[in-house]
Structure formats: C-alpha cells, structure tokens
Amino acid sequence: MNWLDHLPILPVVLPLLAGVALLVLRNRSLAVQRGVSLVAALALIPLAIALVQTAAEGTQLVYALGNWVAPYGIVLVVDRLAAWMLLTTSLLAVFALLYAIRGSDTQGRHFHVLFQLQLFGLNGAFLTGDLFNLFVFFEILLLASYGLLLHGGGRLRVKAGLHFVVINLVGSTLFLFAVGTLYGVAGTLNMADLAVKLAATPPDNLALVQSAGLLLFAVFALKAALLPLYLWLPAAYAHTSAPVAALFAIMTKVGAYSILRVYSLMFGDAAGPVANLLDPWLAPLALATLTLGMLGAVASTTLRQQAAYLVVASIGSLLLAFGLGSRDAIAAGLYYLPHSVFAAAALFLLADSIGRARGDFADRFESGPAMPGARVLGGLFFVVAVAIAGLPPLSGFLGKFMLLKAALDSPLLPWVWSIVLVTGLLSMIALARSGSLLFYRTHSPHDAASLTPPTTAALAPVGGLLLLVAGLVIWAGPLSDYAHATATQLLQPQQYIEAVLGTAPRPPEGRAPARGTPVGSPLLGSDPSAASGGMPLLAGTVP
Template sequence: MQHLSIFPILIPLLFGAIMLLPPISRDLNSQRICSIIGTLFLLISSAVLLYQISSDGVQVYALGGWQPPFGIALVADRVSSLLVLLTSFLAFSVMLYAIAGKDKGGAYFHPLFMFQIMGINGAFLTGDIFNLFVFFEILLIASYALLIHAGGKQKTQAAMHYVILNLIGSSLFLFGLGILYGTLGTLNMADMAIKVGQLENGTATLAKTGALLLLVVFGLKAAMLPMHFWLPRTYASASAPVAALFAIMTKVGIYSIFRVYTVIFGEHAGELENIATPWLWPLALLTISIGSIGVLASPSIKTLSANLVIVSSGSLLACAAINTEAATSAALYYMVHSTLASAGLFLLADVIARQRGKAEDRIVRSRPFIQPRLLGFAFAISALALVGMPPLSGFVGKIMILQATQSSVQTMWVWPLILIGSLGALITFSRAGTTLFWRHNGSISTDAEPAKFTEILSIGLLLFASVVLVIFGGYVSEFTQLAADHLHNIQSSAYNLLPGVTQ
C-alpha cells in the first residue's frame, strides 16, 4: 500500500498509453471498455487512498527514493486525496455518458481523456511547485485537443482563445517559478514554507513579485475576474463530456491558491504573510457579481452552466480571502458540490438539446420532449442544487460559506452577493424551466433522440451525489474540517513532510 499515492497518476497514464497501441487504437469498442475499466480502477484506488489517509495520516511518496526537498515528491493528505476522489468519480460518471456515442466525433478521445485525468490528479498530489507546472501543462495539452473534439468553426475559435491565454499563463508561471527559485533556492512547497519567513528587505520584495505572478496564473485557471472571459464561450462550445470534465478545471486553479497561499505564504511567512488576501477580496466579490450577471443573461443552458461555474469560482475565492479554517472547510465541501452539480447540468443540457431540434438548448419556445418527465425531474434537481435551496448540498455549502465570515465587514460584502447570486440563478432557472417544459410549439421533432441508459445513469450519479452529500453531510463536513486544520497548521503541513527538519 506504500505506492498507493502514485496510483491516481499511473492508472490513467497506463490506460491512456495502452489505448494508443494497435489493435486497441483502431477499435472504438475496445477503447470504451478500457476507459470504463480504467476509470473504475481509478475510482476504487482513490477511495482506498482517501480511507488510508484518514486512518494513517499524510503520505509522502518520494519518486526514485530521493527524499524531499531534493527529489520529486507526491503528497497525499486529506485535501489532495479528497479532490483526487472527486476527479475520479467525475471521470467515471462522464465516461459513462461519453460511451453512449459522444466519443465518435474525433480520434483519440479516450487516450486524451485519460491524460487529462492524469494531469489533474498530478496537480492535486504534487508537493513541488515546478511539478505543479508540469502537470498543468499535461492537463492543458490534453484539454486543447479535447476542446476541438468533433471539430466545427465555433469550437476552433474558442480553442484558439483558450490556447493563447493559457500559453501566456504558462509563460508567467515560469517567470514566477524562476524568481521564487532564485530567492528561496527550492521549489518544494514544504521547504519553501520554512524558508519564506527568513526573507528580508529586497529579497522579500523579489519573492513577492514571483508570488503575485503565480496568483495571476492561478487566477487565470480559476476564471477569476478579469481573467474569466474565456470560460463561458469555451465551455459552451465544448462537447458535453468535455464540458462536464472541465467543471473540475477551475478547481485546480483554486486548489493551487489555497495550497500555495496558505502553506507557503500564510501567517508564518514574515514580510510575505497573506500577500494574496488584499487582491483576492475585491476580485472574488467582483467574480461573483459578473458571474451572476452572466447567469441572468444566459441564452442557453450550456451558457448558464458555464456562468454558474464562474459564480462558484468567485464563492471559493471569497473563502480563500477569508483565510480561516472554517472558510477552507466550507470551500472544500462547496467545491465537491459545485463540480458534480455543474457537470450534471452540462450533460443534461446535451440531452435537452438533442430532443428539441434546431432550438437545441436555447431558452426559447420549441417542440416538446420525448422524455418530458425524466428530463423535467433531472432539471429540477439540478436547479435546486445549483441555486442552493434546501434540502440539497448547494444549500449546505452556501450556509457553511456564510457562517465562515467572521467580521461585520466580511458579512456585509459576502452575504448579499452570495444571496443575490442565488436569487439570480433561481430567476434564470425558473424562466428556463417554464420555457423548456411548459411552452411548446408543434409536435415532437422527428430527429429527436431519447437519452440512452448510460447517459441517464451518468446524469443520475452526478445529481444523486448532491443528495448523498446531505445524507452524509456530518461525516463530509467533519472530514473537510480536519483537512482544513491540516492545511492551516504549518507544523503538520510543512515541517513533518521534510526528513530531519525541526522547528
């Protein structure tokens, strides 16, 4: 079991490589079987890893036996193992949807899907900022190809903007890493956390420049205003499985902000203590605001889903700005909820689009559905979860965020924006629901396709997760609280990860 920490990276890597080899590479059905088996193995190993971390504590996996801070280290703690399990469950659910036919649009969908999962899991597990950059590039390269899967002018245009912005972000990432390595002499996160408090004067100023460059990069990945504008068009133009998988992409950027600016540049960092907080506060609140406006103006269900991702990013960034254990715990719970609920709505939007003919998923009058009760029930569950109404997990997550505010100033800014954003989502979902399911023109389209069994199963798993998060809400919130405690405790999150280092 000592190698369990590397399984979430090795499993998608091996299955992705196998699917590039003949004869599997030429047989779509064989690739589908490999993908389902691979994502199922990944889900099981991630669940076992989470259980082991809960029982035995943090695991540091030194590749090649080279101990940190000199070697490449993977760190599996409660935060990273939770997000790895989230990614694995999302991958398995989305793959069930893809094998129903959405994987036919282009070559190498399944290997690229696996490499994307490998990059995401690697970003969550790495204990080194340089390897965070490496895994960022792996997941981005795979996402470039997945985004234009099945082709089309709209997808190509969206992909160009996405690629150019992320290439700029990658360049800034390297500049930031170079500055931090030059000032600290290390890029191991635990080692950096110890050395950053020893910086003084000009060296500290230089390190602050590198740290703020990384904040720009992570903000771009997290769709933080003003770097959010790429997301609605990119996600709305992607195929349904890709858009659903992309629901976790912004969470990689947000996770990086929590990890870097809590562990490295937290309260122990001397002159660089909490350097991200003054920037995160206004940008998080503005991100919620612009996302809420986008929700109200959304012309289609896919665009609505994309704008809700921006709202959730703003809410999570507000938790990062509050920078307390309660806020981090709330963020982790809300991160799990918003990822799964948003992914479910992206998939549901695709089924809706197929049954409405030329109207697709636009919020306009159209032909009636083939499966109105099934889709109507799924849409209602999605709406309740994403608006944040009881009794589903969105309500619990938002209550946790609101309770995490400490001062009257925080309450004055966070509460109105969260509640107004929920009201905006409620208005838009109400308008969309009445238009889609109650206002019809003509008869059922002759080109309409009913949802297939694996598609229904996939959407059902993602939506049922919102119910599970409430039923086991006490256990989940207790786990996220322990995870937050570890992240904010420098003695456990940094010193104990380095052999031979004492306070």
C-alpha cells in the same frame, strides 16, 4: 515493503499507463478502447477512497521518487486536501466517461487517450509537492484539454479553442517567470522547503518574493477563471462536447486548489515577511466574480452557456470561502467544492440531452417544440436547478449556509451576506426562466420524427451525479468533519513541512546526495535495505 507502499503514486501512474495502452490499441475496435478507458477510470475510485481513509487518520504520506530525499528529489504528498480532490475527480471522470461512450467519443480521434492524459495531469497536480512539477502537470492537463476541447471540430469550437490555447499559453509563460524568480531567490522549488525559506526572506529580496507570489496568483486565477481572467471560459465550455464540459467542471477547481495549497503553505500566517499576501485581493475578487458570473447566467441565451457562467459563479463562491481564510470558511469551501463540480457536470450533460430532444431549436432559450420525454428531462432539470441555486435540502444549501455562518466574524460580513443572498436569488430567477422557456412555452412539432428522445444511457450519468449530490447531504456530518479537519491541517503548515523534509541532514555546500546513496533520516530510514533498487518508495508518514 509491499505494493500498498506505492499507493500514493498509483493515481498518477494508472491513467498514464492507460493512455499509453490506448495508443497501442488505437487500431483495435472501439469497444476494446472504451473498455480499457472505463476500467482505468473505475479503478481510480477505490484508490482515491483508500487514500481518503488513510488521510482521514491525520497521516500525511510522502512518496519519494527514485529514493531521493526532499528537497533534492521529486515527492508526491497525500494529505487530506489532495485525497479529497482525487476522490472528487475520480467520481466525476467515471460519469463523464459513461456519457461519452454512448457516442460522443466517435466524433474525433484519440478521445480516450486524451481523457486518460487529462486525468494523469489532474491527479499529478493534486499530488505533487514541487512547484515546478505543478507547472509540468498543469501543462499536461492543458495539452490534453486542448485536444478534448476541439474534439469533433466545428467553427465555434475551434474559435473558442483558439482563445483557450492562447490565454493559457500566456499563463504558462507567467508561471515560468514566477517559478524562476522564486528559484533565484530561494534556491529550491520544493513547496515545503520554499515555505521554510520564504519565511526567512531578507529585506533585500522581499519585493522580488512578493512580486513572484502575486504573479503566481495571477496564473492560478487564470486557471480558476477568477475576475477579470474568466472571459475565456464561457465560450470554451459552452461549445465543446457535453462529456468534455462535464470533465472540465473540475478544471477551474485546479486553480482554486493551487491557490489554497500554495498560499496556505508558503504565504500563510507563519510566512514571516510574506505572510497573508493575498488578504487584500482574493475575497474582493471572488465577490466580483460571483456577481458577474451570475449576471452572465441571467443574460445567457442557451442552456450550455448558462451552465458555463454558473461555473464562473461557483468559483466565486469557492474562492470567497478560501479568501475569508478562517477554519470554518475554508471548510465551507471544501464541502461546497464537490457539490459545485457534480452539479455543474450534471447540467452540462442534461443540456446536451435537452438540445437533442428539441431538434433544430437545440438548447436555445426560445419557444420550441414539446420534447419527447419532457417529464423525465423536466424532473431532472428541476433537481439540478435546486442543487445549483443552493436551495434546501441539497448540498448547495448546506455549503452556502456554512459560508454565511463563517462570514459572521469577517469585516466583509455585509458584502458577503448581501452578494451571496442576492446572487442566490438571481440564480433561482435565471434557472426558473430557463425551465419555463424549455418545458412550458412549447408548441406541437411539425416533424416529431426529427426529435431525439432521451435514452437511459444518456440520463443515467446525470442521475448518478445527482446521487452524489444527495450523498453529500446524507453524509453531511462526517463530510463536514473531514472538511474541518482538512482546514485545520492546512492552517498548520508545519505538519506538512515536517512530513516532507523531516530532519534529513543537508549535504555540505548545498550539494545533493550522490545518486543511489541511502540517506539516513526519519523519512527514509537508516537501513540501506529499505531502498528498493532505486525504485520509488514510500518516504514516510507523519500523523
């Protein structure tokens, strides 16, 4: 065994160790803390690329912590979907951090510690194969997000943070209720094992399982900001600092990921009496979320508020693709997901630079002074607007085209086409109005010295995110193929189940194997020397 066998756990361990190291270095210079944080964030990118390359071959890596075979021990699972989410998160994190180290990280204490713990929670949520540990990683990333949201203080930020905390604490409580119910019925929380046992749910327990499944959906919908549970998001995202808002662009996607993972695995076509639990709910709610999110964007009074509502609209588009449920629709959503993350993050960062360049007028939609560097800011705003509105030639257009094409066989075809096209028009109107008010309806400033011109350090992360959006177009063919392969893998959950559970023998009377006892199975191998002294090891791969 070599260190490559431990690759699946490195995206979880690395930010955790970086966060601990930053706590130890809290009294050192800010330059040292920034360097450690940036190196840790950059190191996640090659790790994620390596996992994507492995997953692209169809391999599902199962990593058993403590050498405990599933379902008795904790496992991390790397498949195409998990690797895709890891890569998106790692790329976003680097550019958000590059923007933060130009000064935003000095507004409060422990920014870099919280940033790394946020990545720890995000990566863990994408990799865990256990429902309870999904809850644990949710709590880790939410605790870190509370601190990041309030970083720098201020009345509006504290008010929005209070709403964010209270609503998410309610969601966490409901999560525990759902998890407890499923454990009481099935006796396990390993998601692969749950998929097997829920498919054989007896009639007496059917109502309990369905109630727990819908309760889980409510929790994930809250995290994803799905209607009617999105009201916490606009204020929270609009009033926090720019790099935090940019990082939060992936937060709603954690809820969307959880919906896709849990309901394709545990409540999919092969789930017997609990199959297709979300079919009546997900697509209609996604259409409503898309509509109201875009109306909020049209009615917004500041650019950051508009960006927040556009995040709500993007989650509507994403969950609409997942809600249609076909291979092509899910693939369209997976291709659209990184586009929506990078474009929204770029708009949050750009809105901050625009607000600084307008002085006291900030990013409010009202006639203000002509900005220094208006040509550069205006050019970047135009590209971001094209990306978010879904206009050619950028990846937003390709994602929506794939979604509309996938809807041709859906009974919701008239609703999907009409709402997606109308909201696309509304996004163009909203962003055109914003650009006109910010860049054209201007007057000569009374005190030009009070206006802060944009710097290269501030605009470079925006440009980097837009290059990622362009990369989604340049490599649209292979990325689309990867998305379709991921959708195929998700719609065949038996592969995931076999990768996690294998053919490991069950101990008598449902008891777990003794600690440290080698278990002979295709997952761990029958050779006791394969164990590494109780350390985590690669449980196995299934093509």
